Amino acid sequence: MTLILASGSSIRLAMLGAAGVAVTVDPADIDETAVKAVHGGDDPALALALAEAKAIETSRRSLQNWVIGGDSLVSVDGRRFDKPTGRDDAVAHLRFFSGKKMRLTSAAALAKDGRVDWSQAAQATLHIRLLSDDFIHTYLEAEWPAVSYCVGVFRLEGRGVTLFSRVEGDYFTILGMPLLPLLGALRDRGLVAA
Known part of the structure; x- marks a missing residue:
């Protein structure tokens, strides 16, 4: 049996690896x-x-194996944001975020044989300081394109x-993942050492 991550997220892979989950x-x-x-405005749902x-979807292609799915959402002032479509979009996002609260919701799910066996969502609030245009441009110069794959x-x-x-x-x-509850779910199912 193989444990599969149904995500191309390098940070989710790194979190699991650091926790000793292959x-x-x-x-x-x-x-x-x-x-x-279908799911409208409720971020956790x-x-x-x-x-x-x-x-x-991944478990249907890999029957008999356990699959971890994950996703994250960002909302600011009631508006949900996706990953930026390009650098100009990233600038616009950061300008909108400046001085506001960001609600970040991450979820993880475990499935086997095409059925969800466990799932959980968690939220965090991030207070964004006032961001000058100079800061935004310097920040993106250093972090682009790595942050192009990041919601928020x-x-x-x-x-x-x-x-x-x-x-x-x-x-x-x-x-990007409620890791501690996920590790508990993996232990409960004998997928990692207890």
Whole structure:
């Protein structure tokens, strides 16, 4: 039996690896737009739906194996943001974020044989300091294109930490996965050492 990560996220892979969880990467191929259309405005419900859809899709292609799905969402002032489509979009996102609170929701799901066995979402609030245009351009010069793959246009484990004046919530949730609950679910199923 193989444990599969249904995500191409390098940070999710690194978190699992650092925790001693060996996985094979097989990213899911789902229509996220269709999932978002069904689940509307509730970030935890949508993050769970996306994580579960990814886990299910990959598990259907890899029966008998356990699959981890994950997803993260960012909302600021009631507006949900996707990954930036380019550097100009990243500038626009950061200008909009300046001086506001960001709600970050991350979810993880475990599936086997095309069925979800466990899932959980967690949220964090990140207080973004006032960002000058000079800072935004200097920041993107240093962090682009790495942050082009990041919802929220930051990597907390990198220079993204300089965007914030305060952070409320679990570090792993902010990185992109509620890791501690996931590790508990893996232990409960005998997938990692207890």
